Amino acid sequence: AQRVTQxxxxxxxxxxxxxxxxxxxxxxxxxxxFWYVQYSRQRLQLLLRHISRxxxxxxxxxxxxxxxxxxxxxxxxxEEDSAMYYCALRVDSSYKLIFGSGTRLLVRP
Amino acid sequence: GAVVSxxxxxxxxxxxxxxxxxxxxxxFQATTMFWYRQFPKQSLMLMATSNEGSKATYEQGVEKDKFxxxxxxLTLSTLTVTSAHPEDSSFYIxxxxxxxxxxxxxxxxxxxxxx
Numbered sequence: 001a002q003r004v005t006q007x008x009x010x011x012x013x014x015x016x017x018x019x020x021x022x023x024x025x026x027x028x029x030x031x032x033x034f035w036y037v038q039y040s041r042q043r044l045q046l047l048l049r050h051i052s053r054x055x056x057x058x059x060x061x062x063x064x065x066x067x068x069x070x071x072x073x074x075x076x077x078x079e080e081d082s083a084m085y086y087c088a089l090r091v092d093s094s095y096k097l098i099f100g101s102g103t104r105l106l107v108r109p
Numbered sequence: 110g111a112v113v114s115x116x117x118x119x120x121x122x123x124x125x126x127x128x129x130x131x132x133x134x135x136x137f138q139a140t141t142m143f144w145y146r147q148f149p150k151q152s153l154m155l156m157a158t159s160n161e162g163s164k165a166t167y168e169q170g171v172e173k174d175k176f177x178x179x180x181x182x183l184t185l186s187t188l189t190v191t192s193a194h195p196e197d198s199s200f201y202i203x204x205x206x207x208x209x210x211x212x213x214x215x216x217x218x219x220x221x222x223x224x
Contacts, residue, residue, distance in 0.1 A: 009150075036215075042217075043202075043216065043217040043218065044153075044202070044214050044215040045215070046203075046212055046213075086152065086153070088134075092135070094141045094158065094206060095141065095143070095204065095206040095213035096143060096158055097143075097153075097211070097213065098122075098154065098155070099145075099152045099153045099154075100152060101151065101152040101153050102151075
């Protein structure tokens with residue numbers, strides 16, 4: 001079955017603390033994974049994708065096929081990082097995406 | 110990045126009526142559009158995939174006669190919720206990809222309230 005699991009509904013950290021938002025997936029094919037972010041009152045937007053292996057706004061995510069994980073990390077959280085984060089799995093040649101339940105990141109001053 | 114616009118942003122309708130939601134790609138041709146539904150504090154659930162000029166493909170459990178999808182042009186897809194009931198109240202979001210297909214771009218969503 002195709003599934004994306006984000007175990008934490010809410011992650012609250014202080015500014016400057018490290019952040020790790022967990023994502024695990026279940027997929028029989030070769031996975032393509034994404035992290036999307038939704039800031040307050042804004043639309044969903046792509047944060048990063050595993051194939052790019054890039055760092056966006058200080059965030060990185062590494063695909064670990066052995067652990068079927070794609071955790072999102074940032075060494076020093078900023079208040080402006082507070083948002084809803086969704087992990088997503090692309091399941092075919094179009095951009096059909098299976099989303100995790102989302103994690104709300106709250107960065108406190 | 111490319112822009113996808115939904116209209117209306119929010120709508121209130123009476124139970125039993127139908128309501129149409131539009132999803133437009135403003136600066137690219139959208140070969141494929143996706144419709145999602147999001148309940149409060151829950152994730153996005155894919156409802157259907159539509160390709161321009163073809164019938165939409167619905168996910169399991171989604172009633173195609175209830176949620177009519179039309180993708181008649183490369184810049185417009187519509188979702189019509191027919192005979193709406195209060196349980197249809199939700200946040201509906203579309204996304205679109207184009208010929209280059211490097212990314213899915215999301216609309217701002219439409220909040221439907223059925224009273």
